[in-house]
Amino acid sequence: MPALIDWFPDEAARSPWDINGNLAIGSSWDGKPGIEEQEQAVWNAGYPCALLPSDFIDNGRITFDAENHPVIDGHQFDCMIFLNPQYAKETTLQFLERFTQSGGKLMLEGNATRDFDGNDIASCFEKIAARATVRGFDVNQISKLGAQTNSLPNGAFMEDGSVIFSDIQSWQKNRAKPFSIELAGHKFSGSYIGVCALKVNDSGDIEKFACGGFSKLSRDGQVVFSLESPADIVVNQTANGEYNATIVSSTTNHFREY
Numbered sequence: 001m002p003a004l005i006d007w008f009p010d011e012a013a014r015s016p017w018d019i020n021g022n023l024a025i026g027s028s029w030d031g032k033p034g035i036e037e038q039e040q041a042v043w044n045a046g047y048p049c050a051l052l053p054s055d056f057i058d059n060g061r062i063t064f065d066a067e068n069h070p071v072i073d074g075h076q077f078d079c080m081i082f083l084n085p086q087y088a089k090e091t092t093l094q095f096l097e098r099f100t101q102s103g104g105k106l107m108l109e110g111n112a113t114r115d116f117d118g119n120d121i122a123s124c125f126e127k128i129a130a131r132a133t134v135r136g137f138d139v140n141q142i143s144k145l146g147a148q149t150n151s152l153p154n155g156a157f158m159e160d161g162s163v164i165f166s167d168i169q170s171w172q173k174n175r176a177k178p179f180s181i182e183l184a185g186h187k188f189s190g191s192y193i194g195v196c197a198l199k200v201n202d203s204g205d206i207e208k209f210a211c212g213g214f215s216k217l218s219r220d221g222q223v224v225f226s227l228e229s230p231a232d233i234v235v236n237q238t239a240n241g242e243y244n245a246t247i248v249s250s251t252t253n254h255f256r257e258y
Contacts, residue, residue, distance in 0.1 A: 078105065093115065178190070197210045
């Protein structure tokens with residue numbers, strides 16, 4: 001964040017707004033991508049990520065778990081890509097030093113010669129940079145950080161083991177989108193309009209299911225349940241193993257227990 005909002009004394013980095021605005025959205029005069037373009041490149045390469053300001057470090061919102069993974073509001077991340085460390089605050093430098101000393105996987109883009117107070121940090125920063133797993137921003141090197149790509153078309157796996165599919169065109173055109181996924185050793189398939197979410201337990205029994213434009217859901221080729229006409233549906237397994245379902249269509253709006 002300090003590099004983004006502070007241009008002095010590097011006049012060559014000034015943007016038309018007298019801040020490093022080009023760091024955020026890129027700049028045509030130097031041909032370098034900005035933070036938003038770099039973050040989009042990470043997503044396009046198949047790596048789900050969170051784009052956060054260094055303020056999250058300085059105010060203590062980013063911590064470490066027992067295995068030295070970054071943790072943000074209870075969510076664990078595999079690694080960290082840090083962009084533009086120039087003018088970093090002391091708390092940010094201390095965080096990066098601890099992270100790299102403890103074996104954290106870091107991709108570091110940019111150099112730092114001065115901290116937020118203008119102090120010379122070139123020597124301190126080079127020690128941090130020397131421990132970085134990858135020096136310089138390169139989406140082709142992200143795998144070296146231990147991050148896994150999301151290889152699920154139109155979908156993503158959640159932290160709790162559930163999976164979510166989404167497709168805006170199916171919603172805009174009201175045309176069902178098929179899906180197929182293997183969970184807990186079983187193959188689930190069906191179709192949805194807009195969005196579909198599914199969570200199963202270790203035995204392959206459905207715990208939660210939500211689907212727009214639902215018609216039927218199959219497991220290993222056998223229909224688990226279906227509707228006579230497409231409708232939006234939410235299904236939850238109760239504590240005693242039964243199911244509650246809410247079904248909403250253009251003609252019905254009711255709650256039903258199964």
